[in-house]
Amino acid sequence: MGQRDELLQMSNVDKVFNGSVEALKDLNLTVNQGDFISLLGPSGCGKSTALRLIAGLMRQTSGQIIWNGGLNEGDLGVVFQEPTLMPWATVEQNVWLPHRLRGKSMDDVRGDIMWALKMVGLENFQKSYPRELSGGMKMRVSIARALVTQPRLILMDEPFAALDEITRHKLNNDLLMLRDKLKCTVIFVTHSVFESVFLSDRIVVMAARPGRVSAEVTVDAPYPRTEEFRTSADYADLCRKASDALHGAMNQHGERASA
Amino acid sequence: MSVSDMQPPVVDLEEQQFARAKRRESIAKWALPAIMLALAIYSWDRIVVWNDIPHYILPRPGLVMQTLTADWAMLSDALWVTLKITLMALGVAVVGGVGLAVLFTQSRYFEMAFYPFAVILQVTPVVAIAPLIFIYVDNRLAGLLLCAWIVAFFPILSNTTLGLNSTDHNLRDLYKIYGATRWQRLRYLQLPTALPYFLGGLRIAGGLSLIGAVVAEYVAGTGGIGSGLAFRILEAGYRLNIPRMFAALLLIAVTGVVIFTLASLLSHALLHKWHESAIKREN
Ligand SMILES: Nc1ncnc2c1ncn2[C@@H]1O[C@H](COP(=O)(O)OP(=O)(O)OP(=O)(O)O)[C@@H](O)[C@H]1O
Ligand SMILES: [Mg+2]
Numbered sequence: 437m438g439q440r441d442e443l444l445q446m447s448n449v450d451k452v453f454n455g456s457v458e459a460l461k462d463l464n465l466t467v468n469q470g471d472f473i474s475l476l477g478p479s480g481c482g483k484s485t486a487l488r489l490i491a492g493l494m495r496q497t498s499g500q501i502i503w504n505g506g507l508n509e510g511d512l513g514v515v516f517q518e519p520t521l522m523p524w525a526t527v528e529q530n531v532w533l534p535h536r537l538r539g540k541s542m543d544d545v546r547g548d549i550m551w552a553l554k555m556v557g558l559e560n561f562q563k564s565y566p567r568e569l570s571g572g573m574k575m576r577v578s579i580a581r582a583l584v585t586q587p588r589l590i591l592m593d594e595p596f597a598a599l600d601e602i603t604r605h606k607l608n609n610d611l612l613m614l615r616d617k618l619k620c621t622v623i624f625v626t627h628s629v630f631e632s633v634f635l636s637d638r639i640v641v642m643a644a645r646p647g648r649v650s651a652e653v654t655v656d657a658p659y660p661r662t663e664e665f666r667t668s669a670d671y672a673d674l675c676r677k678a679s680d681a682l683h684g685a686m687n688q689h690g691e692r693a694s695a
Numbered sequence: 696m697s698v699s700d701m702q703p704p705v706v707d708l709e710e711q712q713f714a715r716a717k718r719r720e721s722i723a724k725w726a727l728p729a730i731m732l733a734l735a736i737y738s739w740d741r742i743v744v745w746n747d748i749p750h751y752i753l754p755r756p757g758l759v760m761q762t763l764t765a766d767w768a769m770l771s772d773a774l775w776v777t778l779k780i781t782l783m784a785l786g787v788a789v790v791g792g793v794g795l796a797v798l799f800t801q802s803r804y805f806e807m808a809f810y811p812f813a814v815i816l817q818v819t820p821v822v823a824i825a826p827l828i829f830i831y832v833d834n835r836l837a838g839l840l841l842c843a844w845i846v847a848f849f850p851i852l853s854n855t856t857l858g859l860n861s862t863d864h865n866l867r868d869l870y871k872i873y874g875a876t877r878w879q880r881l882r883y884l885q886l887p888t889a890l891p892y893f894l895g896g897l898r899i900a901g902g903l904s905l906i907g908a909v910v911a912e913y914v915a916g917t918g919g920i921g922s923g924l925a926f927r928i929l930e931a932g933y934r935l936n937i938p939r940m941f942a943a944l945l946l947i948a949v950t951g952v953v954i955f956t957l958a959s960l961l962s963h964a965l966l967h968k969w970h971e972s973a974i975k976r977e978n
Binding site: 536538 | 863865866868869870871872873874875879883884887890968969970971
């Protein structure tokens with residue numbers, strides 16, 4: 437795979453809420469160009485907090501987050517657990533949003549919008565309203581909106597958690613295809629060991645109270661990964677490995693709680 | 696294609712019942728109120744006839760309609776005056792209510808400072824304030840307008856404020872990530888979110904501005920040219936012209952219904968494409 441350029445560096449990041457809740461403690465994470473990183477961990481271990489810090493929605497209590505080359509407009513795309521679409525706007529107007537907020541007219545960026553919609557397979561739904569779409573399609577619109585500025589980094593916070601298994605598998609496959617085409621970097625938060633192994637090349641396992649990195653699992657299976665990978669012995673082995681790491685993280689938490 | 700593919704679609708018994716119930720309901724929706732209304736008017740007429748009630752106590756519906764046409768010149772003038780005050784008050788209530796709501800959401804401190812005044816205006820009955828208003832405000836039209844506005848603006852203010860503050864928190868984060876300005880957030884996110892709330896407030900305010908206009912005119916009391924329906928009712932009352940009272944009352948009621956219907960239609964026109972309240976679902 438070769439050495440990748442560094443994109444983002446989080447060093448010794450702490451985040452304390454209300455002066456007492458240690459959401460993150462001494463978090464260190466290096467994100468390289470082209471990485472697909474999954475953040476895996478129990479509820480409340482600070483995964484969303486880490487994403488929010490990277491997105492600049494809040495500031496860390498201490499420590500540093502450094503972007504290689506600085507953070508410029510359009511560098512970030514975000515996908516939340518809910519599709520988070522504006523119900524009064526059509527699909528294309530929703531995808532227009534990141535550009536629109538930078539003062540670009542629909543006509544200027546129609547090409548980008550169509551490109552993004554084509555990427556997620558919704559080029560025939562530009563004029564539809566969100567309520568006319570299924571849950572999976574809404575999520576695709578949300579992904580198209582994140583892609584439309586061709587960001588350097590895409591943050592995804594449990595984007596498929598609310599979908600049924602079949603739709604989730606389909607979107608997993610499509611996400612990998614997209615990522616292969618665009619060579620973008622992704623940080624993907626999930627609760628699912630299987631999803632994290634299928635998608636990522638690095639799994640960062642986090643532990644709670646205080647939130648921190650507990651282990652990192654490298655998934656060295658080659659891309660492209662298809663449905664065959666899901667049933668392969670390699671996949672099963674890697675899932676076991678990630679699962680063990682996750683249980684390790686949860687037990688650390690248990691020891692602390694009972695101590 | 697085989698023959699079996701050509702058969703008409705299967706409609707089971709439950710579906711048939713369901714379709715029939717739906718058809719029946721859609722007819723009843725219009726027919727039932729119309730029949731009940733006709734029945735009520737008819738029994739009103741019968742009660743007057745059977746009991747020999749004199750027309751200066753309770754006129755027959757027919758007489759009310761006769762009076763309405765006979766006095767149409769005077770009554771339509773009065774209707775126009777009341778309508779004008781009502782619509783102007785509603786207009787000012789919309790501008791003032793939405794404007795204040797926007798200011799409230801731009802600054803928490805502004806809201807803290809001025810919300811109490813809005814509440815005080817709202818909870819004090821307009822009949823109690825009106826006499827004072829007519830002492831201080833020389834222009835009669837301005838006084839009437841002010842009274843009607845006081846009654847009408849609060850639902851718009853409170854509904855719109857609620858709407859502007861009801862934006863989805865993830866969307867708010869998204870706007871922040873993409874570096875939206877205050878103005879962009881207001882225009883593209885908060886105002887559309889507030890639209891259904893505002894329209895709900897508008898429906899209430901439409902009725903209230905009519906009430907405000909009528910009540911204010913009762914209090915103002917002066918007549919002559921340029922007086923509205925409320926004054927015509929008062930005047931007809933003094934002269935024991937009960938049929939004319941009913942005719943004027945009828946005009947007020949119809950005006951209220953028309954305003955409410957227009958507001959509902961507007962609401963439907965603006966929301967039917969996307970809002971849950973306007974979406975008809977099966978079952
Ligand atoms: N704004 C906030 N104010 C106070 N505490 C917060 C805030 N946001 C998060 N926390 C706390 O910080 C901790 C980490 O929260 P976070 O949402 O990052 O967890 P998470 O790993 O994303 O959990 P989940 O898997 O349930 O989404 C939790 O204990 C949470 O209660
Ligand atoms: Mg979370």
